[in-house]
Amino acid sequence: MSKVAVTGAGGFIGAYLTRQLLAEGHEVTAIDNYLRGRASRLDDVEGPLRRVDCDVRDRDALVEAFRGHDAVFHLAAINGTENFYTRPALVLDVGVRGAIAVCEACIDAGVQDLVVASSAEVYQTPAIVPTPETIDMIIPNSLNPRYSYGGSKLISELIAFNYCRDKLAKVQVFRPHNIYGPDMGWKHVIPQLIDKVRDACDRGDRGITLQGSGTETRAFCYVDDAVSGILRMWQAGDTMNVYHIGSMEEVAIRDLAQRVAGALGADITLLDGPAAEGGTPRRCPDIAKMRALGYLPQVDLDEGVRRTAEWYCANLRPEDVNELL
Structure with a gap:
């Protein structure tokens, strides 16, 4: 067994x-400053857990947090599509400066593995599509703030x-593809x-407005x-390699909306937005x-x-959750 650190440990994944x-x-050291994540996600964990509250850019x-550790899993980031448009400077700052700080700290602290x-x-x-890991990475327009996240991740790989x-x-x-599940936050599809389905049910109508045509x-x-895949990659994968973590069960967003409604026992009408x-x-x-692994x-x-729907129905709605970002 190893001693490992996880940056962004208060985040979803x-x-x-x-x-x-x-x-x-x-043994795990959980590193987060809870700007985006939540400390409560780890409140009931069992086992040798140490918490370190610090900014990933520090x-x-x-270096102090990583000393004596065998591996570091670097997940800290400002994610969520809404944030890409509204806080691109912060997305880039945490993504790029955080990657540099993590890499330099791993080297100085004598860490062996970095994921x-x-x-x-x-x-x-x-x-x-389906997309292999070998195709070109592209940022098509530096003027569009959406690409702050993709750009920061591309740079993080190079770093x-x-x-x-x-x-x-x-x-x-690892390049995760649309990871979802209970307690993933509210700013995801x-x-x-x-x-939206719950709101439609509360209003007594059936109209759900999609982003675009769906x-x-x-x-x-x-x-x-996803977590099983990350750990499989770490244990069995090669160094200096990129791996996709995801599923190949492709679905249109319109179909996804109907599946969500079905899980909630609702009958909905989909509207283009x-x-x-x-x-x-x-x-x-x-x-x-x-x-292959x-x-x-x-x-x-x-x-x-x-x-996922079961968890969200049993927990607070977004207006009741203090999500800073």
């Missing part, structure tokens, strides 16, 4: 990853591989659809499967590299949506 690492017997604090979370956003509109290639035993990047497709991956500038019409990863998602979309 970070908290699930932290829990699973503890369940597998690792190199000196990270970095990237994003499917590095492709923007992929030329091949990880080029700062650490000769300094660490293993350097890996599935929780937003859940809230013909855009995505391949959603349940969070337990304004499309966000810079959206991607189709996204689905090719996960052949991960399958023995990875195979276990939770299908209907079951995952059911579990």
Whole structure:
């Protein structure tokens, strides 16, 4: 068993990853300043957990936090599509300066393994779908703030591989594709659809306004499967490599909305709405590299949506949650 650190441990994927690492017997240092994540996500965890409250851009604090650790999982970021448009400078600052600080701290602290979370956003509109890890990464328009996130992740990959290639035993990047599940926050498509369906039911009408026409497709991956893939990659994958974490169960957003409504027992009417500038019409990863490592998602979309909707119905609505971002 190893001693590992997780940056962004109070975030959605970070908290699930932290829990699973503890369940597998690792000692975990959870690093977050809770600007985006929530400390309460780790309140009831069991096992050897140490919390460090610091900004991921604080190199000196990270060096102290990383000393004696075997591996670092770097997940800290400002995510959520709404934030890409409204806070692009913060998205870039945390993404780029955080990556540099983490890499330098790993080197100075003697960490052996670094696993970095990237994003499917590095492709923007992929030329091949399902998309392999080898296609070009593209930022099509530097004037569009949406690309602050994808741009920061692309740069983070360059930083990880080029700062650490000769300094660490293993350097890996995973590109997650539409990870979802209970307690993922409210600024993502599935929780937003859940809230829209509940609002329609409360109003007594059936109208749900989509972003655009809803013909855009995505391949959603349940969070337990995503965490299983991240750990499989770390344990069995190669250094200086990129791996897709996701599912190949592609679905149109219109169909997804109907599945959400079905999970809530609602009958809805879908209405077209304004499309966000810079959206991607189709996204689905090719996960052949991960399958070669023995990875195979276990939770299908209907079951995952059911579990997620059940959690959101039992918990607070967005206006009752203090989400800073």
